[in-house]
Amino acid sequence: MTETSDDLEATLAHVWATLAYGVEDSAAPARTLALATVGLDGGAEARMVILRSFCAEDATLAIHTDNASHKVGEILLQARGTLLHWDPETKLQIRLRTTLSTREGTAEEWARVPGTSQLAYGGTPPPGRPISAPDAAGRTADPARFAVIDARITEVETLWLRNNGHRRARFQRNAGFTGVWLAP
Amino acid sequence: MTETSDDLEATLAHVWATLAYGVEDSAAPARTLALATVGLDGGAEARMVILRSFCAEDATLAIHTDNASHKVGEILLQARGTLLHWDPETKLQIRLRTTLSTREGTAEEWARVPGTSQLAYGGTPPPGRPISAPDAAGRTADPARFAVIDARITEVETLWLRNNGHRRARFQRNAGFTGVWLAP
Numbered sequence: 001m002t003e004t005s006d007d008l009e010a011t012l013a014h015v016w017a018t019l020a021y022g023v024e025d026s027a028a029p030a031r032t033l034a035l036a037t038v039g040l041d042g043g044a045e046a047r048m049v050i051l052r053s054f055c056a057e058d059a060t061l062a063i064h065t066d067n068a069s070h071k072v073g074e075i076l077l078q079a080r081g082t083l084l085h086w087d088p089e090t091k092l093q094i095r096l097r098t099t100l101s102t103r104e105g106t107a108e109e110w111a112r113v114p115g116t117s118q119l120a121y122g123g124t125p126p127p128g129r130p131i132s133a134p135d136a137a138g139r140t141a142d143p144a145r146f147a148v149i150d151a152r153i154t155e156v157e158t159l160w161l162r163n164n165g166h167r168r169a170r171f172q173r174n175a176g177f178t179g180v181w182l183a184p
Numbered sequence: 185m186t187e188t189s190d191d192l193e194a195t196l197a198h199v200w201a202t203l204a205y206g207v208e209d210s211a212a213p214a215r216t217l218a219l220a221t222v223g224l225d226g227g228a229e230a231r232m233v234i235l236r237s238f239c240a241e242d243a244t245l246a247i248h249t250d251n252a253s254h255k256v257g258e259i260l261l262q263a264r265g266t267l268l269h270w271d272p273e274t275k276l277q278i279r280l281r282t283t284l285s286t287r288e289g290t291a292e293e294w295a296r297v298p299g300t301s302q303l304a305y306g307g308t309p310p311p312g313r314p315i316s317a318p319d320a321a322g323r324t325a326d327p328a329r330f331a332v333i334d335a336r337i338t339e340v341e342t343l344w345l346r347n348n349g350h351r352r353a354r355f356q357r358n359a360g361f362t363g364v365w366l367a368p
Contacts, residue, residue, distance in 0.1 A: 032272070082230040126367060135190075137368060
């Protein structure tokens with residue numbers, strides 16, 4: 001039997017399943033992903049984000065953010081960002097090259113955010129601004145500050161670390177996500 | 185007693201200790217970091233890298249790479265990149281904004297790379313190029329392909345997730361890494 005890591009279709013199916021599981025189970029490894037964007041100074045920025053929804057059919061996913069956070073402005077200037085997942089158990093790295101866009105969250109999306117988590121949207125001052133003491137930021141839930149970042153996956157790149165030779169593959173949207181092997 | 189996450193000096197000391205431990209112990213959480221760079225198409229790229237050395241006094245660290253890998257070219261065009269670490273156990277996110285540079289690895293550095301790991305430098309074709317089968321890349325150890333990426337930390341940003349209010353802080357090199365609190 002061919003191993004998953006030696007099979008392009010099975011590798012992509014594993015990526016989609018990993019993302020779907022990240023949405024379903026808050027304890028799943030892919031619940032958190034690193035989001036890399038281009039910063040306002042032109043350098044690369046990165047931070048962890050929480051995967052909120054995923055659609056394999058459209059190859060899209062969504063994350064939530066305070067619309068006053070720096071990454072919203074960064075995405076407006078440069079929409080191309082990468083979401084990265086590394087699972088130390090399976091030794092699989094997943095890179096998702098995406099086109100990012102931000103929009104206001106809908107009332108329905110806001111209603112699904114648990115009450116304590118709603119406090120993540122609306123703090124004073126906005127995220128990343130200096131404050132005088134560790135707990136000096138005001139916490140209020142403000143639905144007007146609740147934003148959704150939609151990510152359209154343009155390319156999936158996988159790297160599976162194996163003792164007998166790593167496996168690397170790329171799946172592009174404009175090729176219908178059929179894959180090609182890459183030198184690792 | 186003040187908690188570490190409510191103390192700027194203790195927070196920075198924790199960051200340095202986390203990085204030092206990542207170098208010392210191959211099983212440490214900070215052994216692997218996400219490295220975000222700006223890609224040749226202007227979008228943000230990210231991949232996991234292994235922390236090879238760290239000096240708290242200079243606030244510098246080093247990682248190894250095949251000099252034919254895409255990230256070497258990316259760093260030449262845009263030196264500002266971010267190294268990201270997230271520890272799900274301690275709920276601490278560490279963002280290291282850095283100035284990156286690449287150089288040939290020294291003979292002494294090459295000698296310290298274990299024999300099997302030396303195969304990561306010198307494959308044919310170079311990393312990321314298409315191949316015809318999952319195992320079709322040639323593997324040879326080539327010291328001429330062994331490169332070091334030096335990262336000079338210009339800013340440390342921490343985010344500690346806590347139930348009673350997250351803690352976020354920033355430490356800048358040009359302020360001697362004295363810290364300021366930020367709204368989370």
